[in-house]
Amino acid sequence: MGKQATEMLKGTLEGIVLAILSDRPAYGYEITAWLREQGFSDIAEGTVYALLVRVEQRGLVDVEKVPSEKGPPRKVYSLNARGREYLEEFWRTWSFLAERLEQLREGGK
Amino acid sequence: MGKQATEMLKGTLEGIVLAILSDRPAYGYEITAWLREQGFSDIAEGTVYALLVRVEQRGLVDVEKVPSEKGPPRKVYSLNARGREYLEEFWRTWSFLAERLEQLREGGK
DNA sequence: TCGACTATTCGGCATTGCTAAGTACCAGTA
DNA sequence: TACTGGTACTTAGCAATGCCGAATAGTCGA
Numbered sequence: 001m002g003k004q005a006t007e008m009l010k011g012t013l014e015g016i017v018l019a020i021l022s023d024r025p026a027y028g029y030e031i032t033a034w035l036r037e038q039g040f041s042d043i044a045e046g047t048v049y050a051l052l053v054r055v056e057q058r059g060l061v062d063v064e065k066v067p068s069e070k071g072p073p074r075k076v077y078s079l080n081a082r083g084r085e086y087l088e089e090f091w092r093t094w095s096f097l098a099e100r101l102e103q104l105r106e107g108g109k
Numbered sequence: 110m111g112k113q114a115t116e117m118l119k120g121t122l123e124g125i126v127l128a129i130l131s132d133r134p135a136y137g138y139e140i141t142a143w144l145r146e147q148g149f150s151d152i153a154e155g156t157v158y159a160l161l162v163r164v165e166q167r168g169l170v171d172v173e174k175v176p177s178e179k180g181p182p183r184k185v186y187s188l189n190a191r192g193r194e195y196l197e198e199f200w201r202t203w204s205f206l207a208e209r210l211e212q213l214r215e216g217g218k
Numbered sequence: 219t220c221g222a223c224t225a226t227t228c229g230g231c232a233t234t235g236c237t238a239a240g241t242a243c244c245a246g247t248a
Numbered sequence: 249t250a251c252t253g254g255t256a257c258t259t260a261g262c263a264a265t266g267c268c269g270a271a272t273a274g275t276c277g278a
Contacts, residue, residue, distance in 0.1 A: 004120060004202045007233065010265050012114030012206060019213040029225050038209060044267050049226060051265085071224035071274050091214060093113045097121060098207060100147060104128040104202060116264065138256050153236050158257060160234085180243050180255035207224050 005042075013043075015090040017051055018079060021061060022087055025078035028052055052077055060086050114151075122152075124199040126160055127188060130170060131196055134187035137161055161186055169195050 020031060032048045052075070055061050060083035064076045079087065129140060141157045142213035161184070164170050175183045186198065 002198060002202065004124075004199055005206070006266060007120030007123075008202055008206060010119040010234075011113060012210070013266075014116075015113075016210065016213060019210075023216060027225080027235080039205065040209075042267090045225095046268075047266050050228090053227090054265090068224070068274085070276080072226065072272090073274090074225070089111060090113055093111065093117055094210060096148065097114070098116060098210075100149075101121070101125065101128075101207075103204060104125060107132060112264095115235060119265075122235075136256080138236090153257080154256095155237080156235050159259090162258090163234090163261070177243085179245080181241090181257065182243090182257070 009040075009043075012094070013047070013057070014051055014055065015094060017048065018055065018060065018087045018090065021077055021079040022084065025064075025076050027066075027074040027076045030054065033050060058086075068105070117206055118149075121203070122156070123160055123164065124196065124203060126157065127164065127169065127192060127196045127199065130188040131193065134173075134185050136175075136183040136185045138183070164192070167195075 007045075016035070017031060020026060020034070028049045032043060032045055035043045035048070052061070056063055056077070060080065061077045062080050064078070065075045066076050068074050076098075125144070126140060129135060129143070135143075137158045140161075141152060144152045144157070161170070165172055165186070169189065170186045173185045173187075175185050179191050181193055186217050
């Protein structure tokens with residue numbers, strides 16, 4: 001992943017994280033680790049935390065503090081109703097973009 | 110298209126414009142008009158021009174000034190060798206992202 | 219006691235798209 | 249002539265997002 005990825009992640013990373021949370025509640029450290037496993041090798045630690053703060057402030061997720069056996073307490077996030085609506089909107093926008101790009105890729109051969 | 114689109118365009122708009130230029134040379138006004146036809150209804154005029162300036166400065170495109178019958182001269186951009194390489198890299202990054210997102214969408218049902 | 223891993227926070231920076239205004243050139247029209 | 253409208257590009261400043269680097273804190277094993 002090069003520098004292009006950094007800019008391309010803007011806007012999509014939020015959707016990615018919300019999509020993860022739509023599947024199951026999770027906390028920052030866990031999400032970052034999972035993303036890195038999935039190939040987002042250079043996702044910065046702080047990026048995910050900052051994103052989680054933002055979506056919380058917008059009321060898209062609920063938060064619960066859960067003690068950890070191995071460190072400071074975890075902030076476990078879960079997608080709420082508003083978050084689900086927002087995620088659907090995200091998928092619509094994404095689909096639109098993906099379709100245009102697929103057309104361009106085919107046309108450019 | 111909502112606000113999500115604005116952030117999602119960051120990084121991808123550049124690829125979109127380069128992909129257009131890989132098909133045929135074009136100038137800013139033309140590209141903006143085409144994008145709007147394609148459904149990018151609220152692409153700002155200035156956005157495309159600024160983007161073209163950037164890709165020119167990075168040496169991804171060649172420029173030629175061509176007189177217009179209906180206004181000031183056009184700056185016609187065409188993708189050069191470096192631009193083509195960069196575009197391929199863009200497609201690789203895009204593919205990676207699109208695959209992850211498709212997996213997430215399916216998983217989240 | 220000293221790392222190593224877990225877990226979160228914060229301040230400042232770079233990039234990118236949007237807004238808004240301005241410049242410039244030409245054609246048609248009153 | 250003056251005005252309007254379409255074509256075509258430029259510029260300055262703003263907002264949002266991801267990255268970098270450092271700091272804070274808790275737990276465990278060497």
